[in-house]
Amino acid sequence: MDFFHYVIDKISLLDLNILILMGVTLFGGTIGGRLFQKIKIPQVVGYIIIGIIIGGSGLNVVDDKIIRMLEPFNYLSLGIIGFMIGGELKRSVLKRYGKQFFYILIFEGMMAFFLVMILTGIVAFLITKDMNLSVSLAVLLGAIASATAPAATTDVFWEYKSRGPLTTTVLGIVALDDALSLVLFAFASTIASTLISKVHIDTWHSLIAPFYEIGGSLLIGGGLGYVLSRILKQYSEEDRILVFSIGTILMVIGLSLTLNMDMLLAAMAMGVVMTNVSPYKSKLVFNIVERFTPPIYVLFFVLVGSKLKINNITFFVGILTLAYFLGRTGGKIMGARWGAILSHATDNIKKYLPYCLFSQAGVAIGLAILVSQRFPEQIGNTIIFIIMTSTFVVQLIGPLFVKMAIFKSHEDGLNITEEDLIRNSLVKDLMEKKIPPILETMPITKILSIFSEHDFLYYPVMNNKKKLEGVITIDNLKNMFITSELNYFMLAHDIMEPVIKVVLPQTPLSEALDIFKRYNLEYLPIVDQHSRVLGLLESKNIKHYINRKMLETEQKAEKLHQNQKI
Amino acid sequence: MNFISYLKKDLICLFNGIDKKKEAINKLIDMTAQKEKIDDVKGLRASLFYREKLMSTGIGLGIAIPHVRFKGVKEPVIAIGIQPRGINDYKSLDDKVIKIVILIIVGQNHHKEHIKILAQIVSKLKEDNNIDRLSHAESPDDIFNILTRKK
Numbered sequence A: 001m002d003f004f005h006y007v008i009d010k011i012s013l014l015d016l017n018i019l020i021l022m023g024v025t026l027f028g029g030t031i032g033g034r035l036f037q038k039i040k041i042p043q044v045v046g047y048i049i050i051g052i053i054i055g056g057s058g059l060n061v062v063d064d065k066i067i068r069m070l071e072p073f074n075y076l077s078l079g080i081i082g083f084m085i086g087g088e089l090k091r092s093v094l095k096r097y098g099k100q101f102f103y104i105l106i107f108e109g110m111m112a113f114f115l116v117m118i119l120t121g122i123v124a125f126l127i128t129k130d131m132n133l134s135v136s137l138a139v140l141l142g143a144i145a146s147a148t149a150p151a152a153t154t155d156v157f158w159e160y161k162s163r164g165p166l167t168t169t170v171l172g173i174v175a176l177d178d179a180l181s182l183v184l185f186a187f188a189s190t191i192a193s194t195l196i197s198k199v200h201i202d203t204w205h206s207l208i209a210p211f212y213e214i215g216g217s218l219l220i221g222g223g224l225g226y227v228l229s230r231i232l233k234q235y236s237e238e239d240r241i242l243v244f245s246i247g248t249i250l251m252v253i254g255l256s257l258t259l260n261m262d263m264l265l266a267a268m269a270m271g272v273v274m275t276n277v278s279p280y281k282s283k284l285v286f287n288i289v290e291r292f293t294p295p296i297y298v299l300f301f302v303l304v305g306s307k308l309k310i311n312n313i314t315f316f317v318g319i320l321t322l323a324y325f326l327g328r329t330g331g332k333i334m335g336a337r338w339g340a341i342l343s344h345a346t347d348n349i350k351k352y353l354p355y356c357l358f359s360q361a362g363v364a365i366g367l368a369i370l371v372s373q374r375f376p377e378q379i380g381n382t383i384i385f386i387i388m389t390s391t392f393v394v395q396l397i398g399p400l401f402v403k404m405a406i407f408k409s410h411e412d413g414l415n416i417t418e419e420d421l422i423r424n425s426l427v428k429d430l431m432e433k434k435i436p437p438i439l440e441t442m443p444i445t446k447i448l449s450i451f452s453e454h455d456f457l458y459y460p461v462m463n464n465k466k467k468l469e470g471v472i473t474i475d476n477l478k479n480m481f482i483t484s485e486l487n488y489f490m491l492a493h494d495i496m497e498p499v500i501k502v503v504l505p506q507t508p509l510s511e512a513l514d515i516f517k518r519y520n521l522e523y524l525p526i527v528d529q530h531s532r533v534l535g536l537l538e539s540k541n542i543k544h545y546i547n548r549k550m551l552e553t554e555q556k557a558e559k560l561h562q563n564q565k566i
Numbered sequence B: 001m002n003f004i005s006y007l008k009k010d011l012i013c014l015f016n017g018i019d020k021k022k023e024a025i026n027k028l029i030d031m032t033a034q035k036e037k038i039d040d041v042k043g044l045r046a047s048l049f050y051r052e053k054l055m056s057t058g059i060g061l062g063i064a065i066p067h068v069r070f071k072g073v074k075e076p077v078i079a080i081g082i083q084p085r086g087i088n089d090y091k092s093l094d095d096k097v098i099k100i101v102i103l104i105i106v107g108q109n110h111h112k113e114h115i116k117i118l119a120q121i122v123s124k125l126k127e128d129n130n131i132d133r134l135s136h137a138e139s140p141d142d143i144f145n146i147l148t149r150k151k
Helices: A002-010 A013-038 A043-054 A064-069 A071-088 A091-128 A131-145 A150-159 A165-196 A203-232 A238-258 A263-277 A279-292 A294-307 A315-342 A347-356 A362-374 A377-408 A418-424 A444-453 A474-482 A509-519 A539-563 B021-035 B041-054 B111-126 B130-135 B140-148
Strands: A458-462 A468-473 A523-527 A533-538 B012-014 B058-060 B067-070 B077-087 B098-107
Touching: A013 A043, A013 A064, A013 A294, A043 A294, A043 A377, A064 A071, A064 A294, A071 A150, A071 A203, A071 A238, A071 A263, A071 A279, A071 A294, A091 A131, A091 A165, A091 A315, A091 A347, A131 A165, A131 A315, A131 A362, A131 A377, A150 A165, A150 A294, A150 A377, A165 A203, A165 A263, A165 A347, A165 A362, A165 A377, A203 A238, A203 A263, A203 A279, A238 A263, A238 A279, A263 A279, A279 A294, A315 A347, A315 A377, A347 A377, A362 A377, A418 A509, A418 A539, A444 A458, A444 A474, A458 A533, A468 A474, A468 A523, A474 B111, A509 A523, A509 A539, A533 A539, B012 B021, B012 B140, B021 B041, B021 B077, B021 B098, B041 B067, B067 B111, B077 B130, B077 B140, B098 B111, B098 B130, B111 B130, B130 B140
Parallel strands: B012 B077, B067 B098
Antiparallel strands: A458 A468, A523 A533, B077 B098
């Protein structure tokens, strides 16, 4: 009994909660993601729904206190997301799409801004009859509406390995329109403050605030990004690169927090600088960081879900939310289409880009929280609720539309890495089937003529039941050059090498690679279940195969880009 | 490397009373197993006879060279047996009766040694009248001397 009390005393509920909850969150989130992936819905949606279930609107296992405690993780994931997005903005891409980006960005951002402002303004005024309040709400909501969330959007791109002009454009737009949104918000908040607050507002301060925020973010991110790329020049070990990169990302977001700057923008600036200062090395860096991200992403999206309070809707807020949602969606669709038409983008971009910009999350929620701190409760709470609710809706439908756009524009599966290829290939995909079979009773003279007629380096040797007995390599045959006297009575059986390992056609390529490495082999015979010879896999051919496949997808993606310039 | 350094007098015999291929090869294996350290005699026997099944090692001119690369063998082993009256059922490429049987065992990965020893023995036998001399040898010493004699 004493022991029992001792144990109870030892349990710290808070520690237990936070760590166990993080574990549960990761576990549940991933399972949710998997389930949704199975029914062809992007995993993000699954994470968010698991978040809702365990969050304030559901079981309340994860309450506000815990969410606040886990906030640093959110920052870290926002930082990584920003960094990865920034990495997509290469100079060459900007050059190629610069004009197009600019048009689309201005149009989709401004259209969303104006439409939301007009619709919510009218609705608010009709219900409250309060001009100041309505205009304040309207400009703030309009500014927030212009932002598009990179996280959920890029997550879908990564999940479906998409690549091409549409993907590039969307990544560019979502990376840049936060800046637009921040500028708009800075001005909107100045206007709203003047209208609402009785307190004297320093107009001068309000005017330079946005420049401080944006300029400062760019400076921090860009500066540290440059430093990081200089440091990484001296390192090639993956673990060091990972630690330095994550460390720098943490510093960038930490500094932005301290100095009241936009961490997403700062992290993006860091990515942009990295990818443009040392393009080759950054490719590796982004790869390594990407591999590190999944748990943080899962946590991030589950927390987004658990923050949503879906059970306290009033009629006013409900109808305002609807107005916001319709205005934003309509504005994004129309703006993106006009921008694409005006900038002579490809048909794919004109047709499908409008459906890729619905997503809204980090920046919008961040701005909403900012509003709640700067403005009276009525405006603050209303905006928080509208943004949370609409975020929930667009986060559910946004990824679905992005997915549809990726597939309709045929950009899916073109952004594969060598690891993806290895993971998804089987031995039979690269099996050499045309190797002429060598019977173990074949005399050397006959084997010599086979070697002279073909280019293979290794030949499987089989018995008369087609069962694998050994392998003859060019080295084995070379030994026979000592004398030709033996050629007529030596057989394949006498000079073949014993088989160390075999693989089946359905063996995954990754497993075959492991065997090659572990046994230091140059070839692996391929047999069926009855050890009958089917073919042979040469280790050097794996590299060829991967290079060829990579080149093929490269060409496919390049073709999509070329259609761009009609 | 010369095959002569692997020749041992106590691995040379006259096949007294043996005139069947199977008995001849078994005799050489048994002799080897007695004098040399062979871990898996049964396996060795099986692989030698498996090889004979693929194609007879009677290479002509009255010579047979049963040979095998075998796991666990450190140094090449050469065992020789002579039957002046001939071993009737030993098939040979030129259909001549086999009188000289030379068993060669090398390590599994000793590809080069395997070929070299075979090549050296074949060319040694073809020297002068060596085949004829060996066919009429009267003792293991005789055989050893014929094979190790310098030209």
